[in-house]
Amino acid sequence: MLSLWLRRLSTDRIARSHEVSAPLAVYGKRGNAELIVAVDTAAERLGLRAGMALAQVRAMHPALQAVAEDVGADATLLDSIADWCLRYTPLVALDAPDGLLLDIGGCAHLYGGEQALVADISGRIARAGFAFSIAVAGSIGAAHAAARYGEPASYTGGEERSLLAPLPLAALRLAPETVSALARVGLKRIGDIIDLPRSPLTARFSAQVLRQLDRAMGREHEPLNPRLPVAPYVAEQRFAEPITREADVLAILTRLAARLQFALERRGDGARRIELTLFRTDGALRRLAVGCSRPLRDPGQIRTLFAERLAALSDAFDPGFGFDMARLSVLVAEPSPPEQIGLGGGEDTAEADRLVDRLSARLGARRVRRLIARDSHHPEIAAAAVPAHAAPADTGWPAFRRHRTDAELAPRPLRLLTRPEPIEALAEVPDGPPLRFRWRRALHEVIAAEGPERIEGVWWSEHGGPARDYFRVEDKSGLRFWLFRAGLYRDLAQGAAAPTWFLHGTFA
């Protein structure tokens, strides 16, 4: 476990964004007082510490630059550093507010060992202008404590005791009240409590103390909570020279996909969602994801999908000074039976699925839709358009067709408006069809009407709305509309709102 502590995250952030020469301090409101919360090296040399009152510090050092704290900006910065750390391992967790945890087990050898990896991170972070310390230890607690309070170095499992004993109790990530309570009875260092009898300690303070101690000592396992879900299949490639051209990116992609194909085939899986992560030399990340309607393994098809995705980006594909690393991860994998070749019907479906994938990759998955039928009498809910990727195998239409013939359902319009549009309508009798109506500023004289078809509102829900009487009407020029009156006149007596007319769709 590697713990990275960015000692002066907020002051480093301000120093990076604009020129600050004088000593810098960040202040924030704690309770009713404005206190210093972070200081940079120059301010520290002046003897300033976090926790001092701002007014007092200003009086002491008029040249001090004091900037209000911005927790959101700090969190965003930490997030982007965490993103950048993905180049070392997919298991990166936030150790808020100013630290990160990297599980480097199994990845260190890619960089030529733990030492080389730490040197690589250190070099890059120092160049980016951050003060930091890094410690590697067997457990999360030990790495955290060593990075902040101990000697930043590498420790192996079993060294926890000698590492932790001299450190203050605050290194165990305990609540400040617990730490001060322990200090009152003379327990100040971790070494003071390691060998104490356990039950009185738990009774006097809380179970948390021993739990944190056990976790730091490696006696109890503490799971890492990675920021991003870990992909089941990953292939990555680092480049000696940064690449900038789109063609190169696609070539690398094909090579990575070919490597993934191997792993996928071995376990009989196919990819449903694939992400390409490009690491730019300046630390920024580009993520591109594509989805597929059926489990996919073929590198050629994966390449085609990403080519569409890149084409849709056009100018947004900004390589800057180039990408120095690429990673292809399968985010969602599904069992996929071995390919069958030469089945007439299947071939056609496969072809159609490929078209859906290509269109979705270029236009966005929500723009390519399939219609499904739902079991509802409400016209808006009865049919829906869902993204073709996510469409269920059973679209519900066969059941709908049976229902339509059984119940002799009244005709439904060819095109349905997204939401019913209010119209001004004049009816001869209150419950009858309209005589004429005005929709989108045009007046329509009704010459024929069919109806009403009463569709009750969703009375079991608060937002169900009133009952609707639907009419199919035809105007003088032969245009056919689907109108409804929301609300019934008989409810007027009970204090309901007056019925209003809406136009909901058009017939051929």
Next chain:
Amino acid sequence: MLQQLRQRLQALQKTAGLESDHGALPLGIAPIDAALGGGLARGALHEIAAASEAHLAAATGFALGLAAHAQGRLLWLAEDMALAESGAPYGPGLDAFGLRPEHLLTVAATQRCDLLWAMEEALRCRAVHAAIGELRHGAIDMVALRRLSLAAGESGALALLLRGAPAGDASTAATRWVVEAAPSFSAPSPERRGEKENATRLAVELVRNRRGPLGAWILEWSDSDERFALATHAQPVAAPALDRPHRKVA
């Protein structure tokens, strides 16, 4: 060598929309099939325009009726604005129109170029039997139209363009239709109000045909056969031009 080049040139010069290697799609309406030379040409582009913006639903119905003849996967491509303005295709309604909603794939595009690209991709795909592109306003780029015709010609899919108003511009389309909703009663009268409505009726005019004569017909949707038929008991707005050769043009 020269012969080869000539042959290649000839292949390149093939007029889109005229080659009949994909066969025709008979509509089952004798006079229309006769005018079209056997039926609607597969692998060609056909333009269907509404007589005016208000008649768009009628034009939609006609386009869907034609696409239903192609039997198979159907793509509906439209711009976001068009869907917001006149509504999205509604599954239960399509179902009554002889189209299987499960075969329909809708594509919403933000820009016209995206729509044309998607339509071309769809037409090149062998699994798609028909694609309807709703391009309502404005002129369409000639190059894009020709690309669509060629794409349809390659795969034999039916390419239909749905337009909001009749367009007078040059086009590579094999046929061009103007569709208008027709009253379902031959003589509209106020006494008919409240009576059950008759079947859907459309006035269809063939205004451009690269293979034969033009004409105008009134079609009626027949629920039992799930297809259009000539409305025999209705007065046609205009008899087909072929039927009155004796009449002099004023």
